[in-house]
Amino acid sequence: MRVVIPLFPSFTALDAVGPYEVLRLVPGAEVLFVATEKGEVRADSGALAITADAALDEVDACDVLVVPGGEGSLAPPPELVPWLAKVHATTRWTASVCTGSLLLGAAGILDGLDATTHWGAAQRLEAYGARFLPERVVFQDAHRVVTAGRRLVGDRHGAGPRGEAGRPGHRGGGPARHRVRPPAAVPRRRAEPGVAAGPGARRRDPA
Template sequence: MTRIAIPLFPGFMPLDLVGPYDVLRFLPGAEVVFVATKPDLIPGADGGFGLQAQATPDDIDACDILLVPGGRGTRDYAARKPLTDWIARMHKTTTWTTSVCTGALLLGAAGILDGLDATTHWNAVPELEAFGARYTPERVVRRGKVVTAAGVSSGIDMALTLAGLIEGEEFAQALQLWIEYDPQPPYDTGSVAKAGAELAARTPGLIAGGARRG
């Protein structure tokens, strides 16, 4: 059995975890458990999407894969402390400790990224570096058993990378085909390097009036 533990908190970004979940659940013997401080329905970004937590930190004392999503809720470090304490404990038991987007900030708050290369959403780099991490502008960054992914959609890339490391490239390639992950975006602005500094500077203001990023 491969136990995959995913912490939930108010304001998590749905795609941060749903994307990699829909890859990693196909690992042989996979058991996925959603963990929150209370076994309730946990609201995601802007309250429009929620997931049911199945366990609390007291219920889970070890896991093989820890997958930490991001979202605006990561910034409330005081409220997240029970989860970051649990993340630090889980890290001692994991084969793989992973994050997507600003989930890296929770790894940082748990003391896991100090002195490590890591990635996160491009708009959260100063916060990441405040935890002692060295920001690396790559879509997926692996350092030992710690694997971090950049913004939101990169969680799928991270999960496929992880599947390849665990079960081999052919299995991961088959998974990519099964979920038909063949990105062909209508615009080539999916990174700061491609979008340019001018659009990057305007983006937070453009997004603020609608659905917000994690």
């Protein structure tokens, strides 16, 4: 299984590295970073760069395409958008993280589909013909597309496209919803005579 992650100037490192760290563990997976040219591509922090081992024109097909987000998704290299449209036609799954969905939208991949992105980019996403949903992850099984608002993969034991590495929290054909339970309240014990009630409390001897 070939997984391709395209990089562009000012991408968000976590959006690319997170999926990489999970998908590289799938048996038989080959994960490849690509960019307009081979070499280092600097993330939006300015402090980190990832090396692209292949240029866009060297890759024309893959099984899984994962598009990260970042400030650079608002002004991508001109070669990237048509490349995404071409490669999407060959994939088993095409996915985006955060504002990476804007690049899928620009490529015409999300036209008429429910999708998600960072909430601040919702209007931009809808300008490409997508219907924004305020969900963490939206699956479009019939179209082989997954869009994630904040993160695509959340745990090493069951994250990623169905049939490859599971789909945590996904039920049926609708979007995945993950809820986090707040921690249970810890009952406070009443201090007994002569016993300190908490850190820094002074012990009081019974009169």
